[in-house]
Structures are given as structure tokens and as C-alpha cells.
Amino acid sequence: MKILLANKFYYRRGGDCIYMLNLEKLLKAYGHEVAVFAMDYPENLDTPWKKYFPKDMSKLMAFTRPFGDGEVKSKFSQLLNDFKPDVVHLNNIHTQLSPLIAKLAHEYGAKVVWTLHDSKLVCPCYTCMRDGKWCEECFTDKLAVVKHRCMPGSIPGAIVGYLEAKKWNCNILPKYVDLFLPPSKFMMDTCVKGGYSPEKFRVLCNFIDVTRLPPISQIPLIKGDYYAFLGRVSEMKGVRTLCKAAAQLNKKLIVIGGGELLPELKDTYRNCPHIEFKGQMQWEEFMPILQKAKFMVLSSECSENNPLTVIEAQSLGTPVLGANIGGIPELIEEGVSGMTFTSGDVEDLKDKILKMFEHHFDYEAIAKNAIERYSSEAYYEKLMKIYEKSF
Structure with a gap:
């Protein structure tokens, strides 16, 4: 099977990156062909797939890339056409890569699954936390991220977060994703509260090598x-x-x-x-x-x-x-x-x-x-x- 893994970074930065690197190793050990797609970042591990990586995101790109810019679209499309994956397995892709790649993978004809490492699907600032407390206000009112200035960069960052949440919402993303794979029931329940259908989810706990x-x-x-x-x-x-x-x-x-x-x-x-x-x-x-x-x-x-x-x-x-x-x-x-x-x-x-x-x-x-x-x-x-x- 040919599997394309996507994550915004390609080095051991955090749990999402460690998961994807371990998954790449696991899939290769079982004989699968694996390609990767990430942002071109200085700390990235070396890989033959880096020629397809869009460049590191500048401050100016923070206002355009979350919605899917031309470079991400062209390079990911080229990778799809060259590698011809059976499955595209997404991880943390918001902002630096954007959910545009889910749409492109779906339109290409690949099966699309998405491991959820955080609550970005329902919370513009990823955490569902405000002032140290659990917050679900954005589940029903995306403008709350602007009202409370939850995103880095205060008002400009909050506006981008609001527009990103409006564009990639619970009515749009499920059209392009076959299954969301939250590693915990808690994450699935959080997304369901935020408007997603439970039928689109399968809880799949993380693993260790x-x-x-x-x-x-x-x-x-x-x-x-x-x-x-x-x-x-x-x-x-x-x-x-x-x-x-x-x-x-x-x-x-x-x-x-x-x-x-x-x-x-x-x-x-x-x-x-x-x-x-x-x-x-x-x-x-x-x-x-x-x-x-x-x-x-x-x-x-x-x-x-x-x-x-x-x-x-x-x-x-x-x-x-x-x-x-x-x-x-x-x-x-x-x-x-x-x-x-x-x-x-x-x-x-x-x-x-x-x-x-x-x-x-x-x-x-x-x-x-x-x-x-x-x-x-x-x-x-x-x-x-x-x-x-x-x-």
C-alpha cells in the first residue's frame, strides 16, 4: 500500500511529530511505501520528499496559508500525482499546511484519515482553554475567539483564527475526510460537542515502539x-x-x-x-x-x-x-x-x-x-x- 503522511513539522518537536515519525517507521517495517509532506523547516530530518515541502511560514504568510496558499496547493498536488497514494494520513496540518490538503487528497481519490492530536477542529486556539479554564464558547460562536483575543497576535491573530474556523468547519471537513482518528474518547466527545457527527470518528489510542x-x-x-x-x-x-x-x-x-x-x-x-x-x-x-x-x-x-x-x-x-x-x-x-x-x-x-x-x-x-x-x-x-x- 502507498501511504502519504502529512504533518506541519518533520522532526521530534512534540507528540504529534513523534507519532508521525514512529508511524512512518512502523509502516515501512511492514513493507508499505511511505511518503511525507511537511513544511520546510530548519530542524527537519533529511528526507527525499523535502523537494515537495512548502517553504517555512513567514509572519506575512500567517494571514494567507491557513486558508491554503498557492505553494501548498501546487506542491501537494505534485506529490499526489508523483507518488499516487492509496491513503493520505493527516496529522497536525492547520495553519502551516492547512486543511486544503484534505480537500486535494479527497479530490485526487485517496482515502483520507486524520489523527487528531488536539482540539483545533472545534477551537481556533487548539486547546479549548481560556484564562486557565475549559471553554466551549467557540463551539457555537466562532466570534468568541475575537472577543476574547485567544490567539497569539491579539486582534489580527484572533481574526485569522476566526476566519480559519469559519472556512474549515464541521460542515465542510467531513466531506473530505473518511475518518477522524482521535486517540482518546475525550477528544472524540469534544469534537462531537463542537458539531461533528460521531459516525465520522474511530478512537485509536497512541502506540509505542x-x-x-x-x-x-x-x-x-x-x-x-x-x-x-x-x-x-x-x-x-x-x-x-x-x-x-x-x-x-x-x-x-x-x-x-x-x-x-x-x-x-x-x-x-x-x-x-x-x-x-x-x-x-x-x-x-x-x-x-x-x-x-x-x-x-x-x-x-x-x-x-x-x-x-x-x-x-x-x-x-x-x-x-x-x-x-x-x-x-x-x-x-x-x-x-x-x-x-x-x-x-x-x-x-x-x-x-x-x-x-x-x-x-x-x-x-x-x-x-x-x-x-x-x-x-x-x-x-x-x-x-x-x-x-x-x-
């Missing part, structure tokens, strides 16, 4: 006397709240990741012996730390979709303490593979951290169940049924 995992026999039966955070050090990830809680406990927290809050938090807690900031690390560097951690904490204060960090931790036999928000609770079996706490609540977080240290978890069983649930092989079988089915 099990070849990158150490053997289950190497899972430590006795974990280290610390817990870990893995992810972007930002307000949305709740790291400020986490550090407030950690500073009040006599338990070591290792924070793995970079982000805009890192310099501030390192300075604030420079004399706190319970918090260690590791900064940005690659898989080979943080994997042993995560595997030996008593548990991982995901302190998000935004409604995450299907966070890969939870899947990675559990696949290493490490239980997860996750914020009870978005799709996170779908990944955690209370008391078996972890626990949940009230997002943004320092006191509840402190209480659950202590309970996680006291609770007995079967680390080997956590790893086995996670690998069975999230393995690339299981994912591939489900994805092939979707690719091959007629709609």
Missing part, C-alpha cells in the same frame, strides 16, 4: 526513592503547581524537560533539596530515570488528549499519577497502573503523591498490560482495518 523498550525481565522490582515529571516545563503542564507541592514534601522530584518556566522554577527552587531539574533529555537519557522512578506524575492543567508520556512510563513498568482532566484518566486504572488527582489542586496533589509512595504496585504487570495495549503491532492491525475499509 516496543523495540525501544528494555526486556520486561529488566524491570526493577524495587524502585528508586523518587518520582519524576516528564514533559514541557510550562503553565499548561501544571509544573508550577507540582513544584509547590513537591517543596512541601520530604520526597525527591526529578523534573525532566525544557520549557518557558524552567529558568524561573530553577531559580525559585535553587535551595530546595527535594527538586532536581534535569532539563531537556533524549529517550536514551531519561528512560533509565523514568524506569527506576517510584512513579511518574503528569500534573497537566490543560485537557490533554492522549499523552505519550503516560504510555511510555507504563510500558516501562512505572505507574502514573495523573491529573483528572482530558484524556488522562482513560489511560490510568485507579490503584492498578496509577492514581488521579484534581488538576491544579496543590493539597490533593500532595496527598496523592504520598499515597503513591505508600501503595504497592505490580510493576511487571503494569508493563505487560501497557505493552499489550499500546504495542505498535496491535496498533498496526487496527490501523490496517481502517485503511482497508470502505466508507
Whole structure:
């Protein structure tokens, strides 16, 4: 089968990019021909398909490309004609590439599926969050993004977000997409609330490349006397709240990741012996730390979709303490593979951290169940049924 993968970036920038790179590897391992389409960006991995990539988006292009500019149209059309895909699998394409490519792929005659890594289909600013709280106002009134100036760039950015949402709406996009593939039921329900038909959705949880995992026999039966955070050090990830809680406990927290809050938090807690900031690390560097951690904490204060960090931790036999928000609770079996706490609540977080240290978890069983649930092989079988089915 010939499969064309599209995502705005082509390097390990975030969960959407990691997913697409892993999917490319998986599909090739099963003998499929795979092409990629992305924006020409300095950090991109090298690929023979880069000649088809539209150039990096300038500030001026931010006012035109979300609606589908001439370069995106011509280069993507050329790629369709040259590669002749059976399936076009979209990922994060808004703004830098635009949903125009869904329309072009559909008109070409390819099957079109779209993995949803965020709530952009129903929220112009991707998150359904405003002033730190869940917001559904744009579900019924797209002008709310202008009224509240939710987009970067204040009024100009908000106007572009409004016009983009009006152009690529719940009445238009389903005409060009055979199936939307949200990795969580939460994301599907969010889109349905925003006006999409549930018949156009199939929940397909993210996967992990099990070849990158150490053997289950190497899972430590006795974990280290610390817990870990893995992810972007930002307000949305709740790291400020986490550090407030950690500073009040006599338990070591290792924070793995970079982000805009890192310099501030390192300075604030420079004399706190319970918090260690590791900064940005690659898989080979943080994997042993995560595997030996008593548990991982995901302190998000935004409604995450299907966070890969939870899947990675559990696949290493490490239980997860996750914020009870978005799709996170779908990944955690209370008391078996972890626990949940009230997002943004320092006191509840402190209480659950202590309970996680006291609770007995079967680390080997956590790893086995996670690998069975999230393995690339299981994912591939489900994805092939979707690719091959007629709609």
C-alpha cells in the first residue's frame, strides 16, 4: 500500500511529530511505501520528499496559508500525482499546511484519515482553554475567539483564527475526510460537542515502539526513592503547581524537560533539596530515570488528549499519577497502573503523591498490560482495518 503522511513539522518537536515519525517507521517495517509532506523547516530530518515541502511560514504568510496558499496547493498536488497514494494520513496540518490538503487528497481519490492530536477542529486556539479554564464558547460562536483575543497576535491573530474556523468547519471537513482518528474518547466527545457527527470518528489510542523498550525481565522490582515529571516545563503542564507541592514534601522530584518556566522554577527552587531539574533529555537519557522512578506524575492543567508520556512510563513498568482532566484518566486504572488527582489542586496533589509512595504496585504487570495495549503491532492491525475499509 502507498501511504502519504502529512504533518506541519518533520522532526521530534512534540507528540504529534513523534507519532508521525514512529508511524512512518512502523509502516515501512511492514513493507508499505511511505511518503511525507511537511513544511520546510530548519530542524527537519533529511528526507527525499523535502523537494515537495512548502517553504517555512513567514509572519506575512500567517494571514494567507491557513486558508491554503498557492505553494501548498501546487506542491501537494505534485506529490499526489508523483507518488499516487492509496491513503493520505493527516496529522497536525492547520495553519502551516492547512486543511486544503484534505480537500486535494479527497479530490485526487485517496482515502483520507486524520489523527487528531488536539482540539483545533472545534477551537481556533487548539486547546479549548481560556484564562486557565475549559471553554466551549467557540463551539457555537466562532466570534468568541475575537472577543476574547485567544490567539497569539491579539486582534489580527484572533481574526485569522476566526476566519480559519469559519472556512474549515464541521460542515465542510467531513466531506473530505473518511475518518477522524482521535486517540482518546475525550477528544472524540469534544469534537462531537463542537458539531461533528460521531459516525465520522474511530478512537485509536497512541502506540509505542516496543523495540525501544528494555526486556520486561529488566524491570526493577524495587524502585528508586523518587518520582519524576516528564514533559514541557510550562503553565499548561501544571509544573508550577507540582513544584509547590513537591517543596512541601520530604520526597525527591526529578523534573525532566525544557520549557518557558524552567529558568524561573530553577531559580525559585535553587535551595530546595527535594527538586532536581534535569532539563531537556533524549529517550536514551531519561528512560533509565523514568524506569527506576517510584512513579511518574503528569500534573497537566490543560485537557490533554492522549499523552505519550503516560504510555511510555507504563510500558516501562512505572505507574502514573495523573491529573483528572482530558484524556488522562482513560489511560490510568485507579490503584492498578496509577492514581488521579484534581488538576491544579496543590493539597490533593500532595496527598496523592504520598499515597503513591505508600501503595504497592505490580510493576511487571503494569508493563505487560501497557505493552499489550499500546504495542505498535496491535496498533498496526487496527490501523490496517481502517485503511482497508470502505466508507
